[in-house]
Amino acid sequence: MNPCDKPGLTPVNEAIEYLLSQVASVTEGELCPLEHACGRVLAEDVISPVNVPPADNSAMDGYAVNPGKLESGRTPIGLFRQRGIVLAGEVFEGVLSAGECVRIMTGAVVPDGAKLVVMQENTEVVDAGVRVDNPESLRDGDNIRRAGEDIRHGDVVLNAGRRLTPADCGLLASIGIADVLVVRPLRVSLLTTGDELIAPGNDLPAGKIYESNSFVLRPVLNRLGAEVSLVTAVSDTLEAIQEALETAAADADIIITSGGVSVGEADFTRTAVEALGQLDLWKLAMKPGKPLAFGRIGKTLFLGLPGNPVSALVTLHQIGLPVLRSLAGEIVTPPIRIPAIASERLKKRPGRADYQRGVAELHDAGQWQVRSTGLQGSGILSSVSKANCFIVLEQERGHVEPGETVMVEMFDQWLS
Numbered sequence: 001m002n003p004c005d006k007p008g009l010t011p012v013n014e015a016i017e018y019l020l021s022q023v024a025s026v027t028e029g030e031l032c033p034l035e036h037a038c039g040r041v042l043a044e045d046v047i048s049p050v051n052v053p054p055a056d057n058s059a060m061d062g063y064a065v066n067p068g069k070l071e072s073g074r075t076p077i078g079l080f081r082q083r084g085i086v087l088a089g090e091v092f093e094g095v096l097s098a099g100e101c102v103r104i105m106t107g108a109v110v111p112d113g114a115k116l117v118v119m120q121e122n123t124e125v126v127d128a129g130v131r132v133d134n135p136e137s138l139r140d141g142d143n144i145r146r147a148g149e150d151i152r153h154g155d156v157v158l159n160a161g162r163r164l165t166p167a168d169c170g171l172l173a174s175i176g177i178a179d180v181l182v183v184r185p186l187r188v189s190l191l192t193t194g195d196e197l198i199a200p201g202n203d204l205p206a207g208k209i210y211e212s213n214s215f216v217l218r219p220v221l222n223r224l225g226a227e228v229s230l231v232t233a234v235s236d237t238l239e240a241i242q243e244a245l246e247t248a249a250a251d252a253d254i255i256i257t258s259g260g261v262s263v264g265e266a267d268f269t270r271t272a273v274e275a276l277g278q279l280d281l282w283k284l285a286m287k288p289g290k291p292l293a294f295g296r297i298g299k300t301l302f303l304g305l306p307g308n309p310v311s312a313l314v315t316l317h318q319i320g321l322p323v324l325r326s327l328a329g330e331i332v333t334p335p336i337r338i339p340a341i342a343s344e345r346l347k348k349r350p351g352r353a354d355y356q357r358g359v360a361e362l363h364d365a366g367q368w369q370v371r372s373t374g375l376q377g378s379g380i381l382s383s384v385s386k387a388n389c390f391i392v393l394e395q396e397r398g399h400v401e402p403g404e405t406v407m408v409e410m411f412d413q414w415l416s
Contacts, residue, residue, distance in 0.1 A: 008285075010283065010284055011285050011353070012319070012353050015282060015284055015292070016318075016323075019294060019322070020322060023301070023327050024327075026183055026184060026186065026327060026328060027043075027183075027329070029043035029044070029183055030182060030184050031179050031180070031181055032179065032180055032181075032182045033178065033179055034169055034172055034173060034177060034178055035169075037164050037169055037172075037182060038166055038169050039163060039225050040163070040182035040225060041161065041162070041182055041225075041330045042158055042159070042162045042164065042181070043160060043181045043183045043329065044160050044181050045156050045158070045160050046157050046172065046175075046180065047154060047157070048154065048157050049153065049175060050151075050153055050175050050176060051148035051152055051153050052175060053146075053147055053148075055110075055147050056144050056145065057107050057108060057145050058105065058108050058117045058143065058145070059117065059143045059144065060117065061105050061119070062118050062122075062123065062143065063101045063103060063104060063132075064086070064096070064104040064110050064111055064116075065077075065100070065114060066096040066097060066100055066101070066113045066114055067080075067135070067138050068099065069098075076136055077099050077132075077135060079126075079131050080099055080101035080129050080130045081101070081128075081129045081130075082130050083100050083101070085103035085104070086103070086104050086105070086108045086109065086111060087105050088105050088106065088107035089108070092109070094112070095112040095113040096111050096113030097113060100113070101114075101118075101129075101130055115141070116138060116139065116141060116143060116144060118138070118142070118143070122134070150174075151174070157171060157175065158171070158172070160329070161329055162331065163325075163330050185225050185226055185227045185328075186224065186227065186253050186324060187226070187227050187253045188228050188254055188255075188324075189228075189229045189248035189249075189251070189252040189254075189255045189256070190214060190221065190228055190229070190256050191231045191234055191241075191244055191245070191256070191257045192213050192257070193257060193268075193307075194211070194236060195235060195236045197210070197211035198210055200212075200215075213309050214258075216312060216381070217256065217312060217313065220316060220317070220321070223413065223414055224321070224324055224414070225328070226324070226328075229251070229252065231244050231247075231248065236260070236268065237268065238272055241260065241272040242276065245273060249276070249298055249300040252300050253301065253327060254302070254323075255297065255301070256305065256316075257293075257302075258304075258312040259305075259306070259307030259312075260304065260307065270293060273295055273297060273302055276297045277295055277296045277297035277298060278296055279293055280293070281293050282294065284315075284319070284352075285351065285353055286314075286315070286352055287355070288308065288311040288314050288355065288378035289306050289319075289378070290311075292306070292315060301327070303323065305320065306378070308378035309378075310357075310383065310384060314355050314390075317415060336409070337392060338368060338410070339407060340367075340370040340408040341367060341369045341403060341405060341406075342369075342370060342400050342406050343370065343371045344371050345399065345400065345401055345402060346391065346399065347399055348393050348398055348399055350395070350397060352395060353392065353393065353394060353395045354391075354392075354397075355390045355391070356376050356390065357376065357384050357387035358372050358373060358388075358390065359371055359373060359387060360388060360389045368408060370406065370408050373387045384415075388411050389410045389411055390408070390411075391407075391408055392408070393406060393407075394407075
């Protein structure tokens with residue numbers, strides 16, 4: 001059942017769960033050079049064609065030795081005849097017999113016959129060869145990194161739906177992958193509506209305000225790797241909005257608007273979408289933000305965000321990003337939240353989950369503390385600019401007193 005059909009306000013988690021159930025991920029893939037793949041979403045599992053490391057190699061500079069059989073009760077060999085040296089990238093030709101060693105560098109392939117590597121600091125070069133300190137402590141496999149210890153041939157190293165990190169790209173390079181199949185970028189049309197909006201850089205007539213929502217929302221979409229088509233300050237007429245939506249739906253995977261989804265006389269976005277497709281209007285149990293529209297125009301998804309800039313940003317981050325990431329083929333996981341002690345009184349009325357903007361700091365005792373950035377109005381963008389986290393206050397919670405524990409969601413890669 002669509003949660004928006006229920007009376008009252010829809011809890012955020014229910015809204016996200018339902019919206020994700022309505023999203024079919026983009027399936028088209030494209031081959032991407034590894035140097036440009038960070039931040040892209042894998043379109044298929046990556047299976048290793050090699051072992052990592054490919055052969056047994058030394059974990060340190062020292063001597064690869066063959067001490068014979070390391071049996072208890074037998075006096076181990078403490079003096080070894082050196083047969084040569086092997087550097088990283090080289091292979092020693094030959095097999096070490098008992099009582100023999102080679103000088104070896106970190107990363108070099110361990111010679112056949114060598115059972116362990118003795119670190120350089122525990123050896124001494126003498127006329128007769130190489131003496132090992134405390135030979136009774138020698139153990140098979142010491143200081144050797146075994147072939148396949150990190151990754152084995154045929155292992156699934158990364159799963160489809162993963163957004164690649166710098167470490168992932170290094171991992172792919174380590175198995176010889178130069179090009180990787182990723183999901184193509186999302187195509188997003190971003191529309192802002194309002195006759196009162198003026199583009200920055202122009203004189204500001206009486207009664208007008210500078211358009212800021214696109215400058216709030218587009219960077220988040222850019223960080224997502226989306227291809228964003230921007231249509232700003234669409235006139236507040238049904239005809240203009242409907243024309244803009246029809247044009248956007250022709251090329252986009254999803255249309256995102258800010259403003260025009262409430263019940264004001266000049267809020268025509270809802271009417272325009274319903275004329276072209278289907279639409280559900282939500283009242284979310286969240287603050288800032290309450291009105292949310294979700295629907296389709298043909299095969300193109302539609303997401304209508306609130307018009308106030310803070311509401312638009314918070315709603316995009318908490319509701320829109322899970323939808324967009326799922327649409328992009330990514331496996332979406334819940335955000336990480338940590339407990340913190342409120343250092344001041346936080347005002348809140350029960351009824352809606354509140355995403356207050358805060359500054360969290362880790363104190364000497366290892367305890368996180370958090371304070372508000374000040375005024376929390378839905379039009380006060382400075383409250384976000386000063387913040388490094390959301391203070392997430394539960395739907396039925398009231399005022400928070402100093403010293404109480406709250407949950408904090410640190411700003412992530414999309415907001416920081």
